Amino acid sequence: xxxxxxxxxxxxxxxxxxxxxxxxxxxxxxxxxxxxxxxxxxxxxxxxxxxxxxxxxxxxxxxxxxxxxxxxxxxxxxxxxxxxxxxxxxxxxxxxxxxxxxxxxxxxxxxxxxxxxxxxxxxxxxxxxxxxxxxxxxxxxxxxxxxxxxxxxxxxxxxxxxxxxxxxxxxxxxxxxxxxxxxxxxxxxxxxxxxxxxxxxxxxxxxxxxxxxxxxxxxxxxxxxxxxxxxxxxxxxxxxxxxxxxxxxxxxxxxxxxxxxxxxxxxxxxxxxxxxxxxxxxxxxxxxxxxxxxxxxxxxxxxxxxxxxxxxxxxxxxxxxxxxxxxxxxxxxxxxxxxxxxxxxxxxxxxxxxxxxxx
Amino acid sequence: xxxxxxxxxxxxxxxxxxxxxxxxxxxxxxxxxxxxxxxxxxxxxxxxxxxxxxxxxxxxxxxxxxxxxxxxxxxxxxxxxxxxxxxxxxxxxxxxxxxxxxxxxxxxxxxxxxxxxxxxxxxxxxxxxxxxxxxxxxxxxxxxxxxxx
Amino acid sequence: xxxxxxxxxxxxxxxxxxxxxxxxxxxxxxxxxxxxxxxxxxxxxxxxxxxxxxxxxxxxxxxxxxxxxxxxxxxxxxxxxxxxxxxxxxxxxxxxxxxxxxxxxxxxxxxxxxxxxxxxxxxxxxxxxxxxxxxxxxxxxxxxxxxxxxxxxxxxxxxxxxxxxxxxxxxxxxxxxxxxxxxxxxxxxxxxxxxxxxxxxxxxxxxxxxxxxxxxxxxxxxxxxxxxxxxxxxxxxxxxxxxxxxxxxxxxxxxxxxxxxxxxxxxxxxxxxxxxxxxxxxxxxxxxxxxxxxxxxxxxxxxxxxxxxxxxxxxxxxxxxxxxxxxxxxxxxxxxxxxxxxxxxxxxxxxxxxxxxxxxxxxxxxxxxxxxxxxxxxxxxxxxxxxxxxxxxxxxxxxxxxxxxxxxxxxxxxxxxxxxxxxxxxxxxxxxxxxxxxxxxxxxxxxxxxxxxxxxxxxxxxxxxxxxxxxxxxxxxxxxxxxx
Numbered sequence: 001x002x003x004x005x006x007x008x009x010x011x012x013x014x015x016x017x018x019x020x021x022x023x024x025x026x027x028x029x030x031x032x033x034x035x036x037x038x039x040x041x042x043x044x045x046x047x048x049x050x051x052x053x054x055x056x057x058x059x060x061x062x063x064x065x066x067x068x069x070x071x072x073x074x075x076x077x078x079x080x081x082x083x084x085x086x087x088x089x090x091x092x093x094x095x096x097x098x099x100x101x102x103x104x105x106x107x108x109x110x111x112x113x114x115x116x117x118x119x120x121x122x123x124x125x126x127x128x129x130x131x132x133x134x135x136x137x138x139x140x141x142x143x144x145x146x147x148x149x150x151x152x153x154x155x156x157x158x159x160x161x162x163x164x165x166x167x168x169x170x171x172x173x174x175x176x177x178x179x180x181x182x183x184x185x186x187x188x189x190x191x192x193x194x195x196x197x198x199x200x201x202x203x204x205x206x207x208x209x210x211x212x213x214x215x216x217x218x219x220x221x222x223x224x225x226x227x228x229x230x231x232x233x234x235x236x237x238x239x240x241x242x243x244x245x246x247x248x249x250x251x252x253x254x255x256x257x258x259x260x261x262x263x264x265x266x267x268x269x270x271x272x273x274x275x276x277x278x279x280x281x282x283x284x285x286x287x288x289x290x291x292x293x294x295x296x297x298x299x300x301x302x303x304x305x306x307x308x309x310x311x312x313x314x315x316x317x318x319x320x321x322x323x324x325x326x327x328x329x330x331x332x333x334x335x336x337x338x339x340x341x342x343x344x345x346x347x348x349x350x351x352x353x354x355x356x357x358x359x
Numbered sequence: 360x361x362x363x364x365x366x367x368x369x370x371x372x373x374x375x376x377x378x379x380x381x382x383x384x385x386x387x388x389x390x391x392x393x394x395x396x397x398x399x400x401x402x403x404x405x406x407x408x409x410x411x412x413x414x415x416x417x418x419x420x421x422x423x424x425x426x427x428x429x430x431x432x433x434x435x436x437x438x439x440x441x442x443x444x445x446x447x448x449x450x451x452x453x454x455x456x457x458x459x460x461x462x463x464x465x466x467x468x469x470x471x472x473x474x475x476x477x478x479x480x481x482x483x484x485x486x487x488x489x490x491x492x493x494x495x496x497x498x499x500x501x502x503x504x505x506x507x508x
Numbered sequence: 509x510x511x512x513x514x515x516x517x518x519x520x521x522x523x524x525x526x527x528x529x530x531x532x533x534x535x536x537x538x539x540x541x542x543x544x545x546x547x548x549x550x551x552x553x554x555x556x557x558x559x560x561x562x563x564x565x566x567x568x569x570x571x572x573x574x575x576x577x578x579x580x581x582x583x584x585x586x587x588x589x590x591x592x593x594x595x596x597x598x599x600x601x602x603x604x605x606x607x608x609x610x611x612x613x614x615x616x617x618x619x620x621x622x623x624x625x626x627x628x629x630x631x632x633x634x635x636x637x638x639x640x641x642x643x644x645x646x647x648x649x650x651x652x653x654x655x656x657x658x659x660x661x662x663x664x665x666x667x668x669x670x671x672x673x674x675x676x677x678x679x680x681x682x683x684x685x686x687x688x689x690x691x692x693x694x695x696x697x698x699x700x701x702x703x704x705x706x707x708x709x710x711x712x713x714x715x716x717x718x719x720x721x722x723x724x725x726x727x728x729x730x731x732x733x734x735x736x737x738x739x740x741x742x743x744x745x746x747x748x749x750x751x752x753x754x755x756x757x758x759x760x761x762x763x764x765x766x767x768x769x770x771x772x773x774x775x776x777x778x779x780x781x782x783x784x785x786x787x788x789x790x791x792x793x794x795x796x797x798x799x800x801x802x803x804x805x806x807x808x809x810x811x812x813x814x815x816x817x818x819x820x821x822x823x824x825x826x827x828x829x830x831x832x833x834x835x836x837x838x839x840x841x842x843x844x845x846x847x848x849x850x851x852x853x854x855x856x857x858x859x860x861x862x863x864x865x866x867x868x869x870x871x872x873x874x875x876x877x878x879x880x881x882x883x884x885x886x887x888x889x890x891x892x893x894x895x896x897x898x899x900x901x902x903x904x905x906x907x908x909x910x911x912x913x914x915x916x917x918x919x920x921x922x923x924x925x926x927x928x929x930x931x932x933x934x935x936x937x938x939x940x941x942x943x944x945x946x947x948x949x950x951x952x953x954x955x956x957x958x959x960x961x962x963x964x965x966x967x968x969x970x971x972x973x974x975x976x977x978x979x980x981x982x983x984x985x986x987x988x989x990x991x992x
Binding site: 453454469483484 | 773779811812918971975984988
Binding site for chain 2: 058061076080081082083084086087
């Protein structure tokens with residue numbers, strides 16, 4: 001048995017020079033310091049993404065993306081297909097955990113200034129993937145074609161439609177027509193299972209290659225404070241094993257959540273029914289949703305809602321371009337603005353999400 | 360040193376056994392649901408689009424039978440002229456299940472004496488609307504009922 | 509045509525200015541002397557009295573007694589108008605608001621328009637003219653005000669006038685073979701008709717319901733007697749307190765009907781199968797159904813209930829006390845959806861009106877028991893449904909049981925019908941044997957499914973155990989490689 005495995009290894013090694021890879025991995029080290037724990041969230045996000053891909057593909061085997069059959073096919077998955085409930089519940093929970101983990105990963109990178117030169121591209125690809133994760137969430141939410149999803153999509157795309165100039169065409173593009181219909185379902189389905197995963201995978205590969213190529217960033221604070229030699233651990237197998245350990249814990253958590261709080265289905269969407277009271281988006285959109293509610297009807301010369309959307313747009317672009325305007329950090333100096341605005345963003349998101357949840 | 364080393368080696372081997380065992384168990388709990396999931400379920404399709412109602416020989420002339428079409432009952436009728444017809448068996452009045460009355464040659468609802476003719480039209484009693492008609496296709500001996508589109 | 513109109517206006521304006529009828533009208537002078545019927549009738553005609561000469565309709569010159577001049581083509585003489593020409597002669601004046609104003613006439617000026625669009629405005633069998641001309645109802649000569657009792661369109665005469673054609677099977681057959689011709693006979697048996705023949709011009713006759721110039725077929729959605737419009741048409745009089753005062757009958761029927769299960773079906777949901785006023789009261793022969801025939805009237809739709817009632821002990825008892833069958837419990841115009849509350853001996857229930865704890869106690873007990881039964885079925889159906897929903901929400905396959913639950917629903921409806929037999933045993937047989945038996949089965953199946961759901965947690969336990977074990981092993985492994 002052992003010999004057989006060894007022979008396979010040698011066979012491959014002979015052809016692709018696994019040696020080099022081994023050498024590369026062996027030389028890669030992960031710094032050990034008081035902030036090391038944040039290094040894990042990238043891995044957790046990756047793991048959850050892989051789970052999404054696997055469960056997503058599995059769901060595709062039975063899901064039917066049409067307004068006639070979408071709801072029924074999910075019902076079928078939930079009740080007729082063995083373990084269908086499990087696969088769907090895991091897909092739903094992993095989606096939420098994925099976005100949560102991406103949030104944490106993103107903010108940890110921000111506070112550690114890990115985006116500073118030479119890691120600008122890693123940051124930009126990461127932020128785009130973050131936006132896409134939100135897009136995954138939004139498009140996936142409609143797929144069960146239930147009442148809640150239907151109206152959440154309606155409200156969500158209405159908000160997009162409020163953007164000046166490009167809003168209306170964008171809304172119609174998103175909906176595949178003037179209204180949320182079966183066409184919207186097909187469209188968002190296409191985004192969710194083909195377009196987004198395709199783009200996301202490319203970005204992910206770039207992101208991961210860069211991380212491997214450039215190694216782990218060390219926090220700026222530590223670099224400034226202690227010039228002494230850093231402790232470090234080999235990426236393989238030490239760090240990898242720790243990653244694995246954490247992944248197993250996440251998997252356990254997922255299984256427990258999926259069994260105790262299985263994904264619900266609600267009632268089938270009826271385009272002619274009136275919207276149920278208290279339509280809310282998924283939690284990761286809540287802070288934006290809630291903010292828009294606080295904007296007055298009219299501010300200065302434009303509508304409050306439009307202003308809010310524009311502000312979020314500007315914030316998003318600033319966020320994406322942080323490495324390019326935060327020159328201080330790249331030069332190895334402290335930039336307190338980033339810390340303060342980062343802390344503000346975290347508190348803002350948490351408070352507004354809670355407010356949105358409670359309202 | 361020597362003892363220590365061999366003891367460590369043994370423990371490591373033992374750990375490796377446990378690790379492999381854990382991995383096999385892990386593979387089991389992941390693969391079992393996956394394989395079960397991929398097995399085609401007994402009930403074939405989501406929305407039933409067509410249902411086998413039985414064989415033509417099961418229906419004598421001038422008889423009717425209720426069959427299950429998804430979650431709804433459908434009444435299949437063989438008229439005296441040996442024509443097969445199918446209608447939704449849910450009375451349009453208050454959702455009772457209708458039945459074929461041989462003595463009247465009509466579709467009849469027991470709840471409020473609603474009557475439909477053999478074209479599904481409401482002809483007497485409280486039903487406000489005709490029964491929805493289903494398509495009947497006969498393949499050889501077998502009668503298939505499907506939704507009219 | 510324009511010229512004639514102008515001429516007419518001229519003539520009439522002349523005639524207005526100090527012209528007295530009998531003096532200078534040479535047409536009438538001659539024809540009166542001849543003693544022919546038209547001229548005799550025309551002497552009492554409202555048009556003549558207002559100074560309008562024969563020549564206004566027939567053309568010619570009414571100023572000369574020379575027959576060759578007066579009745580010549582040059583003088584515009586046209587003789588007896590034919591076909592649509594008749595109505596055209598009338599409408600030259602009656603459709604001209606300016607002209608009618610000169611006479612301070614209270615009449616509308618759209619009669620011709622209404623007539624053309626009405627059912628009577630269709631082409632007659634010869635294909636050349638409308639079925640009905642003005643003169644068909646109003647006569648040609650001797651036209652008097654509608655208020656004059658000798659007018660054929662006076663309320664007391666209208667039924668006969670319409671019946672001239674509508675009671676003529678030979679004629680009616682040529683236009684609408686399926687239209688009955690017994691309206692007048694029926695009308696004479698109705699309260700409206702009886703009062704009308706006794707000289708009460710206030711009660712409804714043909715035009716009050718059907719309209720006059722604008723009569724439309726009953727199947728036309730704009731017709732005042734179209735099923736959905738009919739209640740309002742009846743309510744024109746029957747909901748008018750002043751108008752109905754002298755008849756001393758209630759006036760809330762329309763209001764009550766609108767709130768009733770039938771009224772809501774008809775007026776709000778536009779369900780044409782729902783009864784309108786005429787379905788219970790009759791149309792031409794409208795009278796309130798007699799006490800003993802109510803169940804027959806209601807039974808024309810509610811067949812089973814009526815049959816059960818008629819063979820129940822209540823039939824005899826109700827007849828004895830002169831209780832109006834269905835109406836006693838369900839009321840008449842304001843019939844609301846019957847709920848279970850109607851049954852039993854509680855405050856809202858109707859049984860306890862007669863059956864009390866110390867009076868008619870046998871019925872009291874039966875009612876109480878029946879209510880208990882149907883309530884328990886209701887309860888049981890609800891909990892079955894809840895359990896099924898719970899199981900479905902948990903993702904369990906339960907469609908078989910859900911399908912079965914239809915039987916319980918059916919049993920409930922049948923039981924509600926069976927109430928009308930007022931027979932405890934028959935009622936119980938349906939509730940217990942069909943209803944509760946089904947719901948209990950469904951409840952058991954749903955509970956099984958829910959139990960099955962909780963069984964999943966065992967599987968979870970095993971998985972969590974294995975994953976945790978593996979995690980611990982990896983942890984130990986890390987410890988090991990890092991101790992080196």
